[in-house]
Amino acid sequence: MNYVVQPGDTLNAIAARFGVPVQELIRVNNIPAPYYIYIGQTIFVPTRPPGQPLPPSTDVDRRLRRLEDRMNRAEQSIRDLDRRADRLEQRVTRLESRPRPRT
Known part of the structure:
Protein backbone atom coordinates (compact mmCIF):
# COMPACT_ATOMS: atom_id res chain seq x y z
CA MET A 1 0.00 0.00 0.00
CA VAL A 45 4.46 0.05 2.82
CA PRO A 46 4.65 -3.71 2.26
CA THR A 47 1.75 -5.53 3.82
CA ARG A 48 1.59 -9.11 5.01
CA PRO A 49 -1.40 -11.36 5.38
CA PRO A 50 -3.23 -10.96 8.73
CA GLY A 51 -1.90 -13.18 11.49
CA GLN A 52 1.44 -13.74 9.80
CA PRO A 53 4.23 -12.89 12.26
CA LEU A 54 7.06 -10.54 11.48
CA PRO A 55 10.13 -12.29 10.14
CA PRO A 56 12.70 -12.82 12.88
CA SER A 57 15.58 -10.41 12.97
CA THR A 58 18.76 -12.43 13.26
CA ASP A 59 20.57 -9.58 15.02
CA VAL A 60 17.79 -9.15 17.58
CA ASP A 61 17.51 -12.91 18.06
CA ARG A 62 21.27 -13.18 18.62
CA ARG A 63 21.20 -10.36 21.17
CA LEU A 64 18.22 -11.90 22.92
CA ARG A 65 19.96 -15.29 23.16
CA ARG A 66 23.08 -13.61 24.52
CA LEU A 67 21.04 -11.80 27.19
CA GLU A 68 19.20 -15.00 28.09
CA ASP A 69 22.55 -16.80 28.45
CA ARG A 70 23.83 -14.04 30.72
CA MET A 71 20.66 -14.19 32.78
CA ASN A 72 20.93 -17.97 33.12
CA ARG A 73 24.56 -17.71 34.24
CA ALA A 74 23.64 -14.99 36.74
CA GLU A 75 20.78 -17.11 38.12
CA GLN A 76 23.15 -20.08 38.48
CA SER A 77 25.67 -17.88 40.31
CA ILE A 78 22.93 -16.69 42.66
CA ARG A 79 21.87 -20.27 43.39
CA ASP A 80 25.51 -21.21 44.08
CA LEU A 81 25.93 -18.24 46.41
CA ASP A 82 22.68 -19.12 48.21
CA ARG A 83 23.93 -22.69 48.79
CA ARG A 84 27.28 -21.42 50.06
CA ALA A 85 25.54 -18.94 52.39
CA ASP A 86 23.28 -21.73 53.71
CA ARG A 87 26.27 -23.99 54.40
CA LEU A 88 28.11 -21.16 56.11
CA GLU A 89 25.07 -20.37 58.24
CA GLN A 90 24.81 -24.03 59.27
CA ARG A 91 28.48 -24.08 60.27
CA VAL A 92 28.10 -20.88 62.30
CA THR A 93 25.01 -22.29 64.03
CA ARG A 94 26.88 -25.49 64.92
CA LEU A 95 29.85 -23.54 66.24
CA GLU A 96 27.62 -21.25 68.31
CA SER A 97 25.73 -24.19 69.82
CA ARG A 98 28.90 -25.94 71.08
CA PRO A 99 29.65 -25.54 74.74
CA ARG A 100 32.50 -23.15 75.32
CA PRO A 101 35.52 -24.45 77.15
CA ARG A 102 36.04 -22.90 80.54
CA THR A 103 39.27 -21.13 81.14
Whole structure:
Protein backbone atom coordinates (compact mmCIF):
# COMPACT_ATOMS: atom_id res chain seq x y z
CA MET A 1 0.00 0.00 0.00
CA ASN A 2 1.15 3.57 -0.54
CA TYR A 3 1.46 6.03 2.32
CA VAL A 4 1.97 9.79 2.16
CA VAL A 5 4.41 11.05 4.78
CA GLN A 6 2.75 13.46 7.24
CA PRO A 7 4.36 16.12 9.48
CA GLY A 8 6.07 14.42 12.42
CA ASP A 9 6.36 11.03 10.70
CA THR A 10 9.57 9.08 10.96
CA LEU A 11 10.52 5.78 9.39
CA ASN A 12 10.36 4.18 12.82
CA ALA A 13 6.88 5.54 13.50
CA ILE A 14 5.56 4.46 10.11
CA ALA A 15 7.08 1.00 10.51
CA ALA A 16 5.54 0.62 13.96
CA ARG A 17 2.15 1.88 12.77
CA PHE A 18 1.96 -0.70 9.99
CA GLY A 19 3.87 -3.50 11.75
CA VAL A 20 6.74 -3.80 9.31
CA PRO A 21 10.48 -3.68 10.00
CA VAL A 22 12.16 -0.32 9.38
CA GLN A 23 14.82 -2.00 7.27
CA GLU A 24 12.07 -3.40 5.04
CA LEU A 25 10.66 0.11 4.46
CA ILE A 26 14.14 1.36 3.62
CA ARG A 27 14.80 -1.58 1.28
CA VAL A 28 11.54 -1.55 -0.71
CA ASN A 29 11.65 2.25 -1.13
CA ASN A 30 15.38 2.41 -1.95
CA ILE A 31 15.89 5.12 0.67
CA PRO A 32 19.61 5.98 0.80
CA ALA A 33 21.52 6.74 3.98
CA PRO A 34 20.96 8.90 6.06
CA TYR A 35 17.39 7.63 5.47
CA TYR A 36 15.61 10.97 5.31
CA ILE A 37 11.95 11.16 4.36
CA TYR A 38 10.02 14.34 3.68
CA ILE A 39 6.45 15.57 4.14
CA GLY A 40 4.31 14.67 1.13
CA GLN A 41 6.64 11.87 0.00
CA THR A 42 4.77 8.74 -1.04
CA ILE A 43 6.36 5.57 0.23
CA PHE A 44 5.33 1.99 -0.34
CA VAL A 45 4.46 0.05 2.82
CA PRO A 46 4.65 -3.71 2.26
CA THR A 47 1.75 -5.53 3.82
CA ARG A 48 1.59 -9.11 5.01
CA PRO A 49 -1.40 -11.36 5.38
CA PRO A 50 -3.23 -10.96 8.73
CA GLY A 51 -1.90 -13.18 11.49
CA GLN A 52 1.44 -13.74 9.80
CA PRO A 53 4.23 -12.89 12.26
CA LEU A 54 7.06 -10.54 11.48
CA PRO A 55 10.13 -12.29 10.14
CA PRO A 56 12.70 -12.82 12.88
CA SER A 57 15.58 -10.41 12.97
CA THR A 58 18.76 -12.43 13.26
CA ASP A 59 20.57 -9.58 15.02
CA VAL A 60 17.79 -9.15 17.58
CA ASP A 61 17.51 -12.91 18.06
CA ARG A 62 21.27 -13.18 18.62
CA ARG A 63 21.20 -10.36 21.17
CA LEU A 64 18.22 -11.90 22.92
CA ARG A 65 19.96 -15.29 23.16
CA ARG A 66 23.08 -13.61 24.52
CA LEU A 67 21.04 -11.80 27.19
CA GLU A 68 19.20 -15.00 28.09
CA ASP A 69 22.55 -16.80 28.45
CA ARG A 70 23.83 -14.04 30.72
CA MET A 71 20.66 -14.19 32.78
CA ASN A 72 20.93 -17.97 33.12
CA ARG A 73 24.56 -17.71 34.24
CA ALA A 74 23.64 -14.99 36.74
CA GLU A 75 20.78 -17.11 38.12
CA GLN A 76 23.15 -20.08 38.48
CA SER A 77 25.67 -17.88 40.31
CA ILE A 78 22.93 -16.69 42.66
CA ARG A 79 21.87 -20.27 43.39
CA ASP A 80 25.51 -21.21 44.08
CA LEU A 81 25.93 -18.24 46.41
CA ASP A 82 22.68 -19.12 48.21
CA ARG A 83 23.93 -22.69 48.79
CA ARG A 84 27.28 -21.42 50.06
CA ALA A 85 25.54 -18.94 52.39
CA ASP A 86 23.28 -21.73 53.71
CA ARG A 87 26.27 -23.99 54.40
CA LEU A 88 28.11 -21.16 56.11
CA GLU A 89 25.07 -20.37 58.24
CA GLN A 90 24.81 -24.03 59.27
CA ARG A 91 28.48 -24.08 60.27
CA VAL A 92 28.10 -20.88 62.30
CA THR A 93 25.01 -22.29 64.03
CA ARG A 94 26.88 -25.49 64.92
CA LEU A 95 29.85 -23.54 66.24
CA GLU A 96 27.62 -21.25 68.31
CA SER A 97 25.73 -24.19 69.82
CA ARG A 98 28.90 -25.94 71.08
CA PRO A 99 29.65 -25.54 74.74
CA ARG A 100 32.50 -23.15 75.32
CA PRO A 101 35.52 -24.45 77.15
CA ARG A 102 36.04 -22.90 80.54
CA THR A 103 39.27 -21.13 81.14
